[in-house]
Amino acid sequence: MQLTASSISCVRGGRALYDGLSFSLSSGELLLLNGPNGSGKTSLLRQIAGLLPLDTGTIAFEGFDRAEETHFVGHAPAIKDALTVSENLSFWCDLYGRSGASPEAALKQLKLAPLASLPGRVLSAGQKRRLALARLVAIRRSLWLLDEPDTALDAEGRATLLEIIAGHRARGGMVVMASHGTLNVAASCALALDEHAKAAAA
DSSP states (O other): OEEEEEEEEEEETTEEEEEEEEEEEETTOEEEEOOOTTSSHHHHHHHHHTSSOOSEEEEEEESSOHHHHEEEEOSSOOOOTTSBHHHHHHHHHHHHOOOSSOHHHHHHHTTOGGGTTSBGGGOOHHHHHHHHHHHHHHSOOSEEEEESTTTTOOHHHHHHHHHHHHHHHHTTOEEEEEOOHHHHHHHHHHHHHHHHHHHHHO
């Protein structure tokens, strides 16, 4: 699988956020997006997802279908307050297919199993973020587009997220992620270790 962006640009409110941007991503790779607020990280993720049109350039998807094989996790957790934790995840599984771990296993991995019968409205911000991320485990897709996925997560939650990302990449999945702080540093270290391992094996 490969994702290739060629000379793409984005203009919002009459201001060019980026122009002539090119990159490629292959199976097992992660692309970290860095930059201050307003620099276009979310816009780029939305362009890759097909939610925002390109102003110039092209994005090509080889070996997979963007519409069927992309997970976009944005700022909003997309949790229905009236549904239980279990019902929220089951809704998404029924909509997109139960192609990964069982909903029960996904909730367990995200440390939400004891809360499965509680309504979404009583969850903390961090718990809602974990529930949104449980979709990554329960619904297998090739490309993950993650916009500040560690928002509201504690140290344990960030560690779990990094484990999930590592497992996805080990299966050949691709990740484009915008993040700051601890998760950004940890992911950067993981990338550095990957490059070291490749060099050692060469």
